[in-house]
Every structure is written in C-alpha cells, then in structure tokens.
Amino acid sequence: NIPSIPTKMKLIITIATAFLFLQPDRCNSFTHYQRGSFLHKISRSKTTLNGSRDISNLPEWAAENKIEVSPVASLSLNSGDDYGITLKKSAKQYEMILSVPKDLVLDSEYIRREWYEHLEPALDFIQNSGLRESALNFVLVVKVLYEHNLGNDSRWNSWIESLPRSFDTGVCMDEVEVDCLPPFALALANFEKQQLEIFQEAYDMLKGTPIHVDADQKLSQWAFNVVMTRCWRYAQEDGDEDMVRPIAVPFGDMFNHKEPPNVMVKDSDSFDSVEFVLALDTEVPEGEEVGLFLSYGLTNPHRFLTVFGFCDETMPEVFSQLLFNNPTAELIKLGCNDRSKMVYRTTDGGISTAVWDCILFTLLAQVPEEQKKFYAAHLSGNGEEKQQFHQKYALEESLTLRNHVEATANEFKDLVTKIDAMSEEEQATHPRLPMIRRHNHFLYRKFDVVKQRIDQRAQAAHNKRK
Numbered sequence: 071n072i073p074s075i076p077t078k079m080k081l082i083i084t085i086a087t088a089f090l091f092l093q094p095d096r097c098n099s100f101t102h103y104q105r106g107s108f109l110h111k112i113s114r115s116k117t118t119l120n121g122s123r124d125i126s127n128l129p130e131w132a133a134e135n136k137i138e139v140s141p142v143a144s145l146s147l148n149s150g151d152d153y154g155i156t157l158k159k160s161a162k163q164y165e166m167i168l169s170v171p172k173d174l175v176l177d178s179e180y181i182r183r184e185w186y187e188h189l190e191p192a193l194d195f196i197q198n199s200g201l202r203e204s205a206l207n208f209v210l211v212v213k214v215l216y217e218h219n220l221g222n223d224s225r226w227n228s229w230i231e232s233l234p235r236s237f238d239t240g241v242c243m244d245e246v247e248v249d250c251l252p253p254f255a256l257a258l259a260n261f262e263k264q265q266l267e268i269f270q271e272a273y274d275m276l277k278g279t280p281i282h283v284d285a286d287q288k289l290s291q292w293a294f295n296v297v298m299t300r301c302w303r304y305a306q307e308d309g310d311e312d313m314v315r316p317i318a319v320p321f322g323d324m325f326n327h328k329e330p331p332n333v334m335v336k337d338s339d340s341f342d343s344v345e346f347v348l349a350l351d352t353e354v355p356e357g358e359e360v361g362l363f364l365s366y367g368l369t370n371p372h373r374f375l376t377v378f379g380f381c382d383e384t385m386p387e388v389f390s391q392l393l394f395n396n397p398t399a400e401l402i403k404l405g406c407n408d409r410s411k412m413v414y415r416t417t418d419g420g421i422s423t424a425v426w427d428c429i430l431f432t433l434l435a436q437v438p439e440e441q442k443k444f445y446a447a448h449l450s451g452n453g454e455e456k457q458q459f460h461q462k463y464a465l466e467e468s469l470t471l472r473n474h475v476e477a478t479a480n481e482f483k484d485l486v487t488k489i490d491a492m493s494e495e496e497q498a499t500h501p502r503l504p505m506i507r508r509h510n511h512f513l514y515r516k517f518d519v520v521k522q523r524i525d526q527r528a529q530a531a532h533n534k535r536k
Contacts (some may be wrong), residue, residue, distance in 0.1 A: 124231045125153060128321065131228035137321055138169040145324060146359060154326045156359040161352055167333060167362060168322060168346040175344060176226075176318035177304075178206035181213050188279040192272035199268045206315050207297050208269050212281060214293040214318075215273075219283035229320040237295040238502050240376030241266050247502045250485050252510060254391060255372040262376060266294050299378050302366075304344075319344050327378070328363035329385050335364065370409060371513060381509040387413040388516055390425050391478055394432070400445050404428050419519035421471070426460055429467045434459075464531035472524045475517055482514035 125145060132139060142159040155167070182189060189209065196205045217224040224230065236242075240259030243251075251259060270290055276282035285293070297316070300323040305314045322344060325333060334349045346364075354360045366378060370389045374382045390412045397406050405411040405424035413422050427448065434441035440459070447455040460467070489497070489507045497503050 121235065123233065123235050127228040128232045132321055135174050135225075136171050137174065138166070139321075140165070140167045143167045143362065144359070146361075148326070152326075153324055155324050155362045157348075157352055157354055157362055158359050160354045161348055163348050163351050165348045166345055167348060169338065169343045170319050170322050170345075171343045172341075174226075174320055176210060176213055176301075176320075177315070178209045178213075178317060179315040182206060182209045185209075185212070185281050188276060188281050192275045195272050195275060196268060201265060201268060204265055207265075207301070208272055210297045210301055210316060210318060211269055211290075211293045212273065212276065214296050215283055215285050215289065216281055218289075218293070226320060233296055233300070235292075237292075237299065238379035238505060239295055239299065240379075241291060241294065242379070243502055243506075244500060246496075246500045247506060250489055250503065250506050250510070251376070252372070252481055252485060252513070255376050255509070258372050258376040262298070266291065269294060295379075322346055325362060325364040327366040327374070327380075327382065328361070329365050329382070331363045331365040332360075333362050333364050371509060375506070375509050379505075381505050381512065383508065383512045385416060387415055387422075388513065390414055390422075392425060392428070392474060394428065401428055401431060404431055404445075404448060414516065414520045416516050419516070419521075419523035421520065421523065425471070426467060427456070429471050430460060430463055433463060433466055433470060465528055465535065468524050468528035468531060472521060472528065475521045475524060479514055479517035479521055482510045482517065485510045486514060 128145070129139075140161075142157055142161055142165075144156055144158055146154055146156040148154050157167075161167075182193070189212070192208065193205050196202075196208055214230070217226045218230050221227060240248075240251075240255070240262045243259065248256065248259060270287070273282070273285065273290060297318070301316045301318045303314055304317040322335070325346065330349075332349050332352060333346050336345050336347060337343075338345050348362075352360060366374065371382060371385065372389075374380055389409050392406070392412055394401055394406045404427045406428045408424065411422055411424035412428070413425070414420065415422075431441060431444060434444055444456065444459045447459070486507055489503055489510075492503070
C-alpha cells in the first residue's frame with residue numbers, strides 16, 4: 071500500500087506533477103502528432119522491392135575494392151533475411167575486423183559538393199521545411215537512387231544488391247499497426263513519415279537534372295529506409311565539428327546493434343579508411359561464433375522500433391520518458407534534456423541520479439531557499455549534501471515520480487491488451503504487430519519494475535516519519 075501524506079504535501083506534489091510535461095505527444099520539436107490525422111497518411115503499400123536480397127557477390131566485391139576483412143570474422147545469417155558479422159576465433163581488443171577505403175564510403179558532404187548545382191533548390195526546400203539537420207540524409211537518398219538505377223554499371227551495385235529489400239520501420243507500418251504504437255513511438259513514426267513526404271517533394275524538384283531518376287513511392291521509401299537504418303553520423307578525428315555528417319559505409323553496415331557494443335569505429339592511422347575494431351578482448355568457444363555489434367545510439371527503444379524497425383530487449387537502460395514543460399536553465403543543467411541521463415536501469419529498475427535531481431528540484435520550487443541550497447550543492451559537486459536533500463524529501467519525490475511511471479506502464483499494458491484482443495486472422499494480416507507487442511510488453515515490464523522500486527522507497531521513507 072502506498073502511504074498517505076499530509077494535505078500540504080499532496081498540494082506540492084500535485085503542483086510539481088503538473089509542472090512535469092508528461093504528455094509525450096510533443097517529444098519532437100518539429101511536429102506534434104495527432105493519432106487520427108496521422109493514420110490516413112500512412113501508406114498501405116509495403117516497402118518491398120522486387121527480387122530478394124543477394125549478398126553472394128559481396129565478399130568478391132569487397133576484395134576487388136580493397137575492403138579488408140579479418141580472417142577471424144565472417145558474414146552470418148541470423149534469421150529470415152537478417153545478416154550480421156560474427157567472430158569465429160578469440161581476438162584481442164583493438165584487433166581490426168574490417169577496413170573500408172574512404173573512396174568507397176558514401177559521404178554526404180562530398181556528394182553535396184559534387185552535385186550542389188543540382189541539389190541546391192531541393193536542399194533549400196528541406197531546410198525551410200524545418201529539417202535542416204536532415205538535409206544531408208536527403209543527399210544520401212538521392213545517391214542511393216542514382217546508383218540503384220545504374221545497375222551493373224554502378225561501382226556499388228553488389229553492395230546495393232546486398233541491402234534488405236523490405237523494412238519494418240514506422241513509415242512501413244499500416245493503420246492497425248500504427249494505432250498500437252505508444253505515444254512516443256507514434257510521434258517518432260509521424261516525424262519519419264513527414265520527413266519522407268518532404269524528401270519526396272524535394273526529389274521531384276530534381277526533375278530535369280542528370281542526378282534524377284524515375285522513382286515511384288515504393289522505390290523512394292526503400293531508399294529512405296536504407297539511409298535511415300544503415301547510415302550514421304561521422305566526425306573527423308581531428309575534431310572539426312563542421313565535418314560531422316551522415317555517411318554510408320558499405321559492408322560496415324552489416325554490423326547489427328547491441329548495447330554495450332563490442333566493436334567500435336575509427337579512422338585508420340593514415341585517415342584513408344574507416345576501421346572497425348574490437349572494443350574489448352573477446353573469447354570465442356571452440357566451434358562457436360560470437361556476434362559482433364555496434365551501438366546505434368541512445369537507448370531509446372521507440373527510436374529503434376520506428377526508425378530502425380526492430381525491438382531491442384537487451385538494452386541496459388531505457389529513457390524515462392520524463393519531459394519538462396519550459397525547463398529552466400537550472401533543470402537543463404541538472405540533466406532534464408539529456409536523454410542519456412534521464413534513464414531507468416532495465417535489470418532492477420534503478421533510477422538515475424538525473425531523474426531524482428530533476429524531480430526534487432521541481433518539488434523544491436515550493437520551498438525556494440531549499441531549492442537554491444540544493445542547486446548550489448549540485449554545482450559545487452557536494453554529493454553528500456545533495457543526498458541529504460534526497461533523504462529529507464524521499465517520500466514526496468517518490469510519489470511524484472510514481473504518478474508518471476504508473477501511468478506510462480499502464481499505457482504500455484493497455485496496448486498489449488489491445489493487440490491480444492485481436493483475432494489470429496487479424497493479427498496475421500498485420501505482420502509487424504508481434505514486434506510492436508514485444509516492444510510494448512518489454513517496456514511495460516521494465517516500467518513496472520521501476521514502479522515497484524519506487525513503492526519500496528516510498529514505504530521506507532514513510533516508515534521513517536512515523
């Protein structure tokens with residue numbers, strides 16, 4: 071049972087909870103989602119190209135183009151049409167697994183410079199549409215379509231043939247599948263869909279230029295998915311921030327995701343190739359293989375579901391989904407906008423320091439002098455004094471956070487129930503529902519463990535006050 075608290079403290083908690091922006095439908099500054107208005111925009115067509123994925127020519131193509139593959143590594147089929155890279159023998163940290171010459175890398179900035187006279191109007195349109203940071207992704211979409219159209223005449227043809235022919239991302243989901251997404255995932259799917267629509271409009275502006283090819287909706291969606299799921303942002307190791315841009319690294323895109331990763335990406339010493347090296351010593355039992363993985367970024371499961379099209383149930387942390395309405399500079403300093411800090415541990419429901427700090431700072435708005443002292447302790451790095459504040463207000467901050475965690479967990483649970491209530495026939499006609507259900511059920515279980523941990527903390531704090 072959750073302990074009762076005095077009326078005055080209830081008021082404080084109510085005010086603090088109201089200050090928290092707990093509606094995740096505005097998690098993206100570019101767009102606000104509306105479930106109903108989004109559904110009619112979703113394409114009913116599958117993003118599936120004719121023919122099947124063919125990786126048979128990839129090893130020979132790699133050798134011809136001076137891609138170096140370690141003899142202890144190999145391409146492996148995981149399941150269905152999903153491939154990955156595995157380690158066949160034990161190897162030491164920093165051992166090179168794969169090296170790809172930079173002249174084979176599709177670098178969005180270099181392509182932009184080469185084709186700028188043709189791309190300029192489309193890029194201006196994308197930036198004026200609020201997608202400035204996505205403009206170079208569009209450049210890669212144009213490049214993928216161009217090389218795909220060349221077929222055997224393209225230097226990258228064998229790599230293009232090795233790419234997946236279908237995807238399970240947010241832009242591919244049908245109306246029923248989208249309606250089973252939790253609000254954060256729905257907002258991200260909406261954003262991806264709007265990006266695709268803007269990219270398609272921008273691509274039409276290239277008609278009449280030598281870099282434009284005929285591409286129907288299915289093909290343009292496919293190229294969009296290739297770029298969004300298989301490219302990453304790259305920064306020169308000389309620290310030049312102006313050089314951060316998305317790139318596609320053929321063959322390197324075969325590494326799947328896991329957190330923490332056991333492979334990292336670096337420039338070669340001569341800066342003429344991109345290298346994939348082991349992040350740690352890796353033991354491989356005799357006769358077995360060990361998967362090799364990169365990290366695809368922040369542990370936000372909704373991003374993996376809608377942008378990459380998979381459910382990751384191995385992540386050590388999940389985003390708390392706590393948002394603050396018009397956060398102050400102090401809240402930002404405490405970490406409220408850093409999604410890598412505002413997390414829960416998946417193993418035991420542990421709650422990050424940043425979450426507790428932001429909750430308490432919000433509560434202490436009702437006691438300004440206390441709020442100032444707490445924030446000063448944070449700035450000075452006085453962890454002991456901060457802990458004293460957390461102990462003093464453990465009950466209030468626990469009950470405040472519990473409101474959000476319980477509501478979020480119930481949201482996931484309701485969506486799982488919604489899918490389970492569908493007939494087998496209905497579920498069979500919507501192929502991504504099992505993945506979406508796994509996603510929702512995974513998050514329900516993790517948030518429920520967090521709630522249980524909060525209940526224990528609240529009960530302990532209540533007992534101390536008796």
